[in-house]
Amino acid sequence: MQLTLWTYEGPPHVGAMRVAAAMRGLHYVLHAPQGDTYADLLFTMIERRDTRPPVTYTTFQARDLGADTAELFKSAAREAYERFSPQAMIVGASCTAELLQDDPGGLAKALDLPCPVIPLELPAYQKKENWGASETFYRLVRSLAGARRDRPLRDCKSCNILGPTALGFRCRDDVREIAKLLAALGVDVNVIAPLGASPKDLTRLGDADFNVLLYPEIGLAAAQWLERAHGQPFTRSIPIGVGATRDFIAEVARMAEVDPASALETNDSRLPWYSRSVDSTYLTGKRVFIFGDATHAIAAARIAQDELGFEVVGLGTYAREFARDVREAAARYGVEALVTDDYLDVEAKVAELQPELVLGTQMERHIAKRLGLPCAVISAPVHVQDFPARYSPHMGFEGANVIFDSWVHPLMMGLEEHLLTMFRDDAEFHDAAAPSHLGEKQPHRQPSAAAVVSDIILAWADDAEKELKKIPFFVRGKARRNTEKFAAERGLSTITVETLYDAKAHFAR
């Protein structure tokens, strides 16, 4: 039994819904009690979808438990087929129906519906949303892609794009950006799935020469099966950030046997120049904490360190299935990976590290808000804000531009930081004033960690406290924390002006 306040992932059948809602011509019949229909509003509200997810729920109640829930499932499946005439159906149970052991797969088979019906076994008490999406996609691909056959003759190589779903982080625009890149390389896109694909499209997956895997959390199992069954290799690099996008182009070029030069030349990313321009010097060594699904967290760490010159002080994921990858990445930055789906653990870690920027999910956005830290969202779980009206990919060169803006804007601009220091005694720029673009409220400062961890009660001498106030507010918290840590380590009970500057020298970087 696990005590949970907020969850990063829903149950596995919500993952199946993310696949079903992404596709066309597929219908999901879900054996589920009344109330489980709440999941519809994730799609209609968060993603602002203009249609209901293609899901029929049996919505059984207590009175049905005494009667025949299996019969209820059968009539729901039959009615769903008659009403929606899907090309294929997936059937399964949510957590409660799993306990009833009605076997939706067997019941649906007995109905002998005139379309392929794919049973899903999604153990709700073991697994979670991303696994459910991955398993569903894998089952669909396995059932529909058929046996290996000769590929049609084409002028150029072709690939499938695997992994984008409904309610994914920026999937809608990532797919467009990556398709553009592939076009520049002269590679045809055969099928994009699940997003926008029909069951019929899945039968054509085998026609491609290779697969582009954008979101391993969702698409890895399917890509691995296609590699085994259809001899299609798949890409390992995830094109998030300039460096990773270049790696991705090189990898695709190798698989497609094309020259990567043209695609690399079309590189219109402003990130490299923006990062080198002098205003960005203030970004140097900013301490950043990163948490999300494995794919986005690992990619974010690389961009943070190599492309923006930040220091990665924490890296973690809620995706236990990909914990090994995140641990390996964390080791590269000399930090220990935080692998947890407990929101309170993440909050405690952020409070302890006091980073200058948090890159995370909507959960971390709230943690950061509470701790008064700047934050940008880089990963699902998503929020209505993560479906912007404008074109806003996270992948490819345009994605790198979007990332530069969305990570840097919550921070203080370089020149602004400089001016605030100069004019800090001015009424408008007084110490309590936040940067102009951050609204009027001064972020709430947490008591420093050093004062808490140490048993010694640290006292600040009056003159040291006054001196501390002369330090710009946005680095004052760090100065206080470092000084207290420095004093605690040396067993000092009073912090003087000297201690303050000794600590400054000690921590200088």
Added chain:
Amino acid sequence: MNALAPLSGLANGACDAAPVIQERGQREVFCGLTGIVWLHRKIQDAFFLVVGSRTCAHLIQSAAGVMIFAEPRFATAILEDRDLAGVADIDDELDAVVDRLLARRPEIKLLFLVGSCPSEVIKIDLSRAAARQSRQHAPRVRILSYSGSGIETTFTQGEDACLAALVPMLPPAPENASPSLLVVGALADIVEDQFARLFDVLGVAPVRFLPMRRAADLPPVGPSTSFLLAQPFLADTAHALQERGAHWIEAPFPLGAEGTTLWLRAAAKAFGVSEARFDAVTSPARARAEQALAHYRDALAGKRVFLFPDSQLEPSLARFLAREMAMRIVEIGTPYLHRRHMAAELDLLPKDAPIVEGQHVEKQLDRCRAARPDLVVCGLGLANPLEAEGFATKWSIELLFSPIQGYDQAGDLAELFARPLNRRARLEV
């Protein structure tokens, strides 16, 4: 799934009553766990621990809007494989979770263990667990249990189950106590305060409210207690109060100026307040409500409205929209119709407005599309898809989360229905 089965005349025994149709099929409604979203705000030192699955946790966080409260007074003890397989002892596991929770939140005085679909199906005895834990944590924390499961409860019935669990805890009113009034059903604090002031001026006293704002303020109950239902979905709570000897004051529900007047008047009458005094006390507020409603009447009068089932408020809302806003009612969906509690409302409803109890969402959508109403009142799962089909919609959940009862909210209630129409009139894109 059954075809439509009209049960003519069952509603109130009158042959000219609106037809009540029962329908079965897919229900696009929340389960009773959703009530936690407003109940935890109302009882300020109570905590709601759902014993359920990841789906339950996901539902509450989605229905509440993702993460608006940093550390909320609700949580889920998520059942895992080892709990189901009997590897872990569920009682031990649950006790450990409760101990950890109460150690972390010393301000909590009342803890509800809330049953869910999986906990019902595997028959976890939460009332026994609550009794055991209550002994352990008394007197600091009282621990109660109720079921918010979707197999037992629909949306607002979760509040009914919660309040019904509280009733046995209420202290007995003394034998010789003078008559007192109990207002039952969660209302926004501001609405509660308005009603308290009105009752005070009317001379109806003492007046108490259930749920109470703090766990320690349990209202006494006994044969000297009369109670008014502020919400239409409290069947079990009303029954439990009657078992304690309390008397139900029958009235329509306090939605709109008329509903509020009839509701207050029923109480005033029971407490011997003269008609003249009642009119004198309520007329300023009634005039204010009328004035506020007049702003929206042009926008709503003559418009056709279709209500999907959601909260059991639908018949009362339809009565308000038909009688005070002159709207035409196409269909009144409701998850359940408590014929006794609703009798006063049904008498006021237009006789040609069909009431559909239960739901078959696909057939209901077919009827809605065929009827082309001007406004559809529905849940969030249906609203955007219907908007995309060209219908103006009002999200029904807002009717639970916003203060809508009483004279001074009558205008706000009308505005909730007028806003989608107003917005459509403004947009040129």
